[in-house]
Structures are given as C-alpha cells and as structure tokens.
Amino acid sequence: MTISMSSASLPIFKTMLGNLRNILDKAAAHAQARRFDPGNLTQYRLAPDMLPFTRQILIACDTARLGVSRISGVDTPRFEDDESTFDQLKARIDKTLEWLDSVPSDKLDGTEDKEITFPVGRESTRTMKGQAYLTHWLLPNFFFHVTTAYAILRHNGVELGKADYLGSR
Amino acid sequence: MTISMSSASLPIFKTMLGNLRNILDKAAAHAQARRFDPGNLTQYRLAPDMLPFTRQILIACDTARLGVSRISGVDTPRFEDDESTFDQLKARIDKTLEWLDSVPSDKLDGTEDKEITFPVGRESTRTMKGQAYLTHWLLPNFFFHVTTAYAILRHNGVELGKADYLGSR
Numbered sequence: 365m366t367i368s369m370s371s372a373s374l375p376i377f378k379t380m381l382g383n384l385r386n387i388l389d390k391a392a393a394h395a396q397a398r399r400f401d402p403g404n405l406t407q408y409r410l411a412p413d414m415l416p417f418t419r420q421i422l423i424a425c426d427t428a429r430l431g432v433s434r435i436s437g438v439d440t441p442r443f444e445d446d447e448s449t450f451d452q453l454k455a456r457i458d459k460t461l462e463w464l465d466s467v468p469s470d471k472l473d474g475t476e477d478k479e480i481t482f483p484v485g486r487e488s489t490r491t492m493k494g495q496a497y498l499t500h501w502l503l504p505n506f507f508f509h510v511t512t513a514y515a516i517l518r519h520n521g522v523e524l525g526k527a528d529y530l531g532s533r
Numbered sequence: 534m535t536i537s538m539s540s541a542s543l544p545i546f547k548t549m550l551g552n553l554r555n556i557l558d559k560a561a562a563h564a565q566a567r568r569f570d571p572g573n574l575t576q577y578r579l580a581p582d583m584l585p586f587t588r589q590i591l592i593a594c595d596t597a598r599l600g601v602s603r604i605s606g607v608d609t610p611r612f613e614d615d616e617s618t619f620d621q622l623k624a625r626i627d628k629t630l631e632w633l634d635s636v637p638s639d640k641l642d643g644t645e646d647k648e649i650t651f652p653v654g655r656e657s658t659r660t661m662k663g664q665a666y667l668t669h670w671l672l673p674n675f676f677f678h679v680t681t682a683y684a685i686l687r688h689n690g691v692e693l694g695k696a697d698y699l700g701s702r
Contacts, residue, residue, distance in 0.1 A: 366645055367536040367664055376668055410579075410688045476535055495536055499545055504699055507676030508683075515684045519579045530673055 369435065369476060370469035373498055377428035378464055380510055383531035384424065385457045387514060387524060392450035394522045402450055408516050417516045421453045424509035425460040431502040432464060434480050435494055436471035538604065538645060539638035542667055546597035547633055549679050552700035553593065554626045556683060556693060561619040563691045571619055577685050586685045590622045593678035594629040600671040601633060603649050604663055605640035 395402040407416045415423070422445055433440040440463055447456050475494040482497070484490045492501060514529050564571040576585045584592070591614055602609040609632055616625050644663040651666070653659045661670060683698050 367538065367541055367668075369536065371664065372536055372541060372668060376672070379669060380673065410684055411690070414687055495540065499536075499541060500548065501699070503545070503672060504549065504676060507673060508680050508695075508698060511677050511680035512684055514677075515579055515681055518583055519688070521580070526677075529677060530670070 368469070368473045369494060369498065370472040373432060373435070373472060373502070374464060374467070374469065376503070377432070377506065378461060379531055380506070381425065381428065381457050381461055381464075383529060384421065384510055384513065385454055386531070387517065387528050388421075388450050388454050388457070390524060390528065391517050391522050394517075395450075403448070405517065405520055405522070406448060406450065406453070408520060410512065410516055410519065414512075417513055418448060418453065420509045420513040420516065422447065422456065424506055424513065425456055427502055427506045427509065429460050429463055430482075431498070431506075432467055432472065434482055435475050435478070435498065436467050438467050438471055537638070537642045538663060538667065539641040542601060542604070542641060542671070543633060543636070543638065545672070546601070546675065547630060548700055549675070550594065550597065550626050550630055550633075552698060553590065553679055553682065554623055555700070556686065556697050557590075557619050557623050557626070559693060559697065560686050560691050563686075564619075572617070574686065574689055574691070575617060575619065575622070577689060579681070579685055579688065583681075586682055587617060587622065589678045589682040589685065591616065591625060593675055593682065594625055596671055596675045596678065598629050598632055599651075600667070600675075601636055601641065603651055604644050604647070604667065605636050607636050607640055 391405055392402060395405055406418050409416045426443075429440050432438070443456070443459070447453050478494040479491050480494055480497045481489050481491045482501075511529070514524065518524055560574055561571060564574055575587050578585045595612075598609055601607070612625070612628070616622050647663040648660055649663055649666045650658050650660045651670075680698070683693065687693055
C-alpha cells in the first residue's frame with residue numbers, strides 16, 4: 365500500500381471530525397452540569413481578535429469539505445453558517461461527514477499535480493498543486509482549527525484529554 | 534509525482550518548525566517591548582493541567598524528530614529537555630531542523646507498511662503501520678503542539694496571525 369491523495373485526506377478528516385463531535389458532547393454536558401449558558405463556551409475567543417469557538421468548528425468542517433471538493437472536483441453545497449448551539453454544530457459535523465462519505469476515493473487519487481485554485485482572504489486566490497495544497501494548506505489549517513477549538517474548551521475547564529483529540533483507532 | 538512517506542513528512546515538519554522559530558522571535562520581541570519577564574510566556578499554560586509553552590515546543594520538536602527516526606530507522610540523539618528561554622527553544626528547533634536535514638528521503642520512502650512500535654505514556658507501547666503512524670499519530674500530535682503554542686501566545690497578546698502559523702511558501 366502506498367500513500368494516495370485519498371488515504372492522506374479522507375480518513376484523517378473523518379477521524380478528527382468524529383473526535384470533534386465527541387468533544388462537543390462533552391462540552392455541552394459540562395455546561396449543563398455546571399448550569400451555565402452554553403453560549404459562554406460557543407462564543408468564547410482565546411483573544412479578542414481571534415474567532416470564537418463556533419467559527420473554529422465551522423472552519424474546520426469547511427476546510428475539509430471545500431478542500432476535498434476542490435481536489436476531487438466533486439461539487440459540494442453552500443451552507444449558511446448560521447449554527448450557534450452545540451446541537452447545531454454537531455449537525456454541521458454530521459452533514460460534513462455525510463458529504464465526505466459520498467466522495468469516491470478515486471476522484472481524489474492521482475491529483476498530486478492537479479492545479480488547485482482557492483480563495484485566500486476576500487479578494488485574492490492562490491494556486492497550488494494537489495499534494496502541496498493538501499499537506500501544506502489543508503492539513504495545517506484543519507488541525508489548527510480543531511486544536512484551537514479544543515484549547516478553548518480546555519481553557520474553560522471542560523474535562524478533556526489528548527485521547528479525546530486523537531480518538532481511539 | 535506521487536505522495537511518498539518522505540514528502541508527506543519532512544517538508545511539513547521543516548516548514549512548520551521554521552514558522553515556529555519565527556513565532557518565537559516575535560514572542561521574545563513582544564516580551565522585551567513590554568518589559569515583562571519572558572518566563573511569563575514560556576511558563577504559561579492555557580489550563581492548570583495543560584503543559585506550559587516550553588513543553589509544547591519541545592514536544593512539537595520531538596514528535597517530528599523521534600517520529601522520523603522511528604519511521605526511517607535513522608538514530609537520533611537523546612536531548613536533555615532543559616530549555617527554558619526563547620533562545621534555548623530556538624536552538625532546540627535548530628538542532629531538530631539540522632537533524633531532519635540529515636535524514637535521507639529514501640530511508641523514509643517505502644515504509645508505508647513498516648510496523649512502528651512507539652511509547653504511549655510511561656508504561657505502554659503501541660504499534661501502527663508507517664502510513665497510519667504518520668497520518669493518524671505524528672501529524673495530529675505535531676500540529677496539536679504547534680497550534681497550542683501559537684494559542685498560548687495569542688491569548689497573551691503577542692501580535693501573530695495565521696500567516697505566521699502557515700508561513701509563506
């Protein structure tokens with residue numbers, strides 16, 4: 365077995381999003397047990413000029429989904445980004461996982477040198493080859509937002525450990 | 534060009550560690566400009582039961598170095614883990630980058646199915662095949678510690694942005 369574009373992307377995104385879903389359950393249970401407004405967690409930012417928890421989750425989901433769409437050429441719908449509760453965020457992860465499950469591996473394989481053009485900020489685009497796009501753009505961005513979401517919860521006392529982040533495989 | 538074990542590991546670790554080195558420079562400059570003890574940053578934890586900044590850097594370095602050593606079979610020295618200042622942490626990154634530069638790509642290539650046994654905690658080991666070890670263990674752990682280091686600095690007001698994390702390629 366050698367590394368393919370599909371095996372270097374889909375299982376990682378799916379595993380980590382599944383872990384993130386379980387982490388959301390623990391965060392929601394923590395808010396309920398302590399009887400505070402769950403919005404205190406979902407709207408929390410580690411710095412005033414960083415994105416809140418909700419956006420970390422949405423961006424993690426869309427980094428995986430839009431990235432896989434661009435690499436594979438498989439269209440993906442536009443979502444509204446109006447999630448605010450833990451249940452809505454879990455549903456967003458579910459929709460993302462469902463879409464990822466629908467993408468045939470062979471649409472991703474062989475795209476190492478395919479030129480991928482993607483938006484950077486609001487007014488510019490960037491073009492990278494498939495493998496570089498996956499390993500130097502998608503994966504660093506994806507893990508950034510998953511880890512930042514985890515850090516926000518840990519900073520606020522949610523009982524999580526590395527095993528929740530890595531999941532059990 | 535197809536994805537190889539070396540191209541899916543070495544350039545990612547090297548790029549991100551280089552970015553992390555630049556981030557350390559900005560953090561040190563921030564402490565100096567504000568005239569506070571740099572130890573206030575290097576010893577900072579996002580939660581009392583999380584590891585401090587220094588350990589995030591050391592573990593990021595060693596995840597890359599020990600992981601590449603295990604996959605490639607190339608020996609790597611034991612380091613003392615006695616770094617505490619920004620300069621010492623930068624030197625640790627430099628030593629790590631220097632060692633990574635010394636590993637021939639072909640020692641990593643073809644190891645997708647090689648069985649890798651590695652310590653988990655103090656009293657157990659785990660065995661995974663090369664590709665799974667890289668993509669489901671090393672990369673998630675590596676990005677976790679780099680991002681947590683970044684989050685600690687952002688939380689403490691160091692002026693950093695996503696471009697510092699991703700670097701310019």
